[in-house]
Amino acid sequence: MTAGDAPVVAVVVEVQLRRDGDKLWTWPVYLTTLRARLRCPAVLLVVCADAATAGWCRAPIDLGHPGWSLSPLVVGPEEVPLVTDAGQARRAPELAVLSAMAHGRRPQREQVLGALLSALSAIDQDRATLYADVVLMAVPEAARRVLEAMMIARTYEYQSDFVRRHVFQGRAEGEARALLTVLEARGVAVPDEARERIVGCTDYELIEVWVRRAVTAGSIDEVFA
Numbered sequence: 001m002t003a004g005d006a007p008v009v010a011v012v013v014e015v016q017l018r019r020d021g022d023k024l025w026t027w028p029v030y031l032t033t034l035r036a037r038l039r040c041p042a043v044l045l046v047v048c049a050d051a052a053t054a055g056w057c058r059a060p061i062d063l064g065h066p067g068w069s070l071s072p073l074v075v076g077p078e079e080v081p082l083v084t085d086a087g088q089a090r091r092a093p094e095l096a097v098l099s100a101m102a103h104g105r106r107p108q109r110e111q112v113l114g115a116l117l118s119a120l121s122a123i124d125q126d127r128a129t130l131y132a133d134v135v136l137m138a139v140p141e142a143a144r145r146v147l148e149a150m151m152i153a154r155t156y157e158y159q160s161d162f163v164r165r166h167v168f169q170g171r172a173e174g175e176a177r178a179l180l181t182v183l184e185a186r187g188v189a190v191p192d193e194a195r196e197r198i199v200g201c202t203d204y205e206l207i208e209v210w211v212r213r214a215v216t217a218g219s220i221d222e223v224f225a
Helices: 023-038 051-058 086-091 093-103 109-121 125-138 141-153 160-185 192-200 204-214 220-224
Strands: 010-016 042-048 073-075
Touching: 010 023, 010 125, 023 042, 042 051, 042 093, 051 073, 086 093, 086 109, 093 109, 093 125, 109 125, 109 141, 125 141, 160 192, 160 204, 160 220, 192 220, 204 220
Parallel strands: 010 042, 042 073
Antiparallel strands: none
C-alpha cells in the first residue's frame, strides 16, 4: 500500500499447506528484510487450506529478544466465505481463489471450483494462470483432479494456452515418464540430449505418438522419426 510514491505498509503473503518448522525462522527474516528495504511497517499474512495448519501458524514466534515475538495474521477455512455463485466469483476473483483453496475438501467442491473457473474466465490470462497455479498447488489430489477435468470440459471458456499450461502440460509430463520407462524396459539407449527433449516436451499428443513408437522401436531415432 502506498501514499503517492511512498510505501505505507508492506504485506508478505504466504500460502502454507502444512506445518513447516523452517518458517519459524524464515518468516521473521522476510518481514524485517522487507521493512528495512521499503522503510515502512510490514505484516505477515498466512493463508492456510486447513484448520489444523492455520492453528499451528497462529502460534506466536518468540524471537528471543525480551518483548519481541511475531504473531502471524492467518486466514484459515473458517475465515473464508464459501463462494459457489458464478456472479459473485466474477465480481471478486481473489475471494473465489481463497474459497477454492479453503473449501476444496468440502462436499460443495464442484460448485466452488465451478465458481472459480467462472472467475478465471473473466480476468486477464496472466492473472488467471497465476491464480490457477496457486489453487492447484493448495487443493488436495481429489479436488485437483476435479478441477482439471472441469478445465478440459470447459475449454471453450479459456484460451488454449491456459488449458495447456495447467492440464495438458501435466499430462505431457506423465507421458514423458512413461516413455522413458518403456525405453528403459526395452533396453533402448537414451542419450542425454534425447532425454532432455523428451522431458522438455509439453506437446501431449506428440509424446503419445512417441510412446506408441517406443513399443517396437529399436533405437531412439526410430522413436523421433
